[in-house]
Amino acid sequence: MLEEWIFEFLKGTGKLLLNPVFYYLFFVAAFLGVSRVKRERKDFSVRVENAYFELRQFLPLGLLAGLVVSIVMVGAGFVIPIETIVFTASLTFLWSFTAKVRWMSPVYTLGFAFFATMFAIEQNWLLPSFAQSAVDLDSSIFPSIAVLLALLVIAEGFLIIKNGRKGTSPKLVKSKRGQTIGIHESKRIWMVPVFLLIPGQVLQLPFEWWPVIPIGGETYSLILAPFSIGFYQRIQGTLPKEATALLGQRIAVFGVLLLLIASAGYWYPLAAIGAVALAIIGREFISLRQRLAEDQAPFYFSKRNQGITVLGVVPDSPADKMSLQVGEVVTKVNGVKIQDEKGFYEALQKNGAHCKLEVLDVNGQVRFVQRALYEGDHHELGLLFVQDEKKWDSEAV
Structure with a gap:
């Protein structure tokens, strides 16, 4: 049994390298770095961090967060249908084209993938043969997706607290009165790779070599799926470290609340739907609250009479x-x-x-x-x- 699990983990890890999202997120991180350097040079004629800074922050803490999420998901036996992973990957690409990096976060990728999975099942979409798992599973898949989303929201809060405050970028803007003021921006993307249990039979047709693990009379496989966490924050009324830490704490606490509601979905199925809907609405509310607070705050980085x-x-x-x-x-x-x-x-x-x-x-x-x-x-x-x-x-x- 141990050999089967080790072999399965190795195979699941190999699948990460076949996922186009894995490579695309590296491109996005590099693009953010180059764009930041060009803008800083325009404002100050010198860059702060070099163009590789975003790439250096891209993965290390994400690996740690992904490991914790993987242990919970696999250890508890939560099963995720492969089509949800496919929808999440597709939405990651789609939201990236909006040029709003924060939309590449789990509440917007996995959250909307949750509802896309529900809709696909209700409408009996003719999905590819390797993406028919949800059709054969019971309603327990939806609480599992909701739990995964809640864990990723907690991971987002953790990453913002630990990493979002590093290397915030200074920027010059004009106030409503036409005065030049300084602000800070934190624009970052992290990748969180997570091992997930998926129904084993779903991969038997196109990938007959894929090993399966018997759990509770059913067969499952492991896959390492990359999840993106995009982050953007504009700071003008306080110190960058304080502002990012506060936002990260709010998101982490919000994720814990979502986890409690999502867990209740195993007894009350509607709770899972409510948790995902609340995740999308609540995350937008947190972002809106932060923006309004910054807009109303006095400018911290402005010209002074002394110094x-x-x-x-x-x-x-x-x-x-x-x-x-x-x-x-x-x-x-x-x-x-x-x-x-x-x-x-x-x-x-x-x-x-x-x-x-x-x-x-x-x-x-x-x-x-x-x-x-x-x-x-x-x-x-x-x-x-x-x-x-x-x-x-x-x-x-």
């Missing part, structure tokens, strides 16, 4: 090595009070070999940082501020 607020810090720059943080206010440079970026640059030139900054941190405490400057260091220490005019820099991606 200039740090909008971004270039990695491995002198500013980064001095532990300067986004949201801090630089009030003095080399003993000179500053009010704008021009004054910052002029004060910095007073001593080309050394700089000393007086900084007001995010808690309102004054601190001093200093560092020797070396040939090849960024001429403005690697700090990004709210600015009206573009500066040009030839730094490579």
Whole structure:
């Protein structure tokens, strides 16, 4: 029996490499990175993170989240029909064409796939021979799909808390009054591969070599399916780390609520339908609430009468090595009070070999940082501020 399970896990993992979604999500992550770098260069003439940053964040934590979801799904014996996986993959491609990366999250891909599966069964669609599993299964498949969706929503909250706050991108926009202000964006996509139990007989015709595992008198197979989690957040009224952590916590708690409702679907079938509908509506409500709160909040990254607020810090720059943080206010440079970026640059030139900054941190405490400057260091220490005019820099991606 153990050998059968090991063999099945290996075969299921191999199927991941045949899934076009697996490769497409890498493309989306790369596209987000290149687009971000182009926009940052347009605003600041320098990029913050390089174009591979989104790719580096794409998979590591997603593997951990997928492992936990897989253990729950397989350990509890939840069976997912193959056509739901097919619908989810199709919707992942479809929603990506809207250019709204957050629509590539489970509530919009798996959630709508849930209703597409129901509709296909009700209408007796002539599905391909390898996608007829739901027709032969009882109504327990719908609570299983709802449970999977709830677990993926919890995973989404976890990823936002742990990873969404990293590398948020500074951006310059115009306020309603025409003033230049700074905001932060977090636009990310993660892949969460999940092992799922599917009816074994569904793969016997096109894939006769596929091994099946007897469970409770029935036969099942394992498949490793990639799920996308898209995330977008615009932040203008608070620190990026605080805003993303709060949103992630709300989504994770919402996922726990969905899990409780979805589990009740095994005794009350309508609860599964209600859980999926609530997932779609509730996730939209959470996003809308966050956007409205940001729109009504005062601008955190705007010009000040005293000092200039740090909008971004270039990695491995002198500013980064001095532990300067986004949201801090630089009030003095080399003993000179500053009010704008021009004054910052002029004060910095007073001593080309050394700089000393007086900084007001995010808690309102004054601190001093200093560092020797070396040939090849960024001429403005690697700090990004709210600015009206573009500066040009030839730094490579």
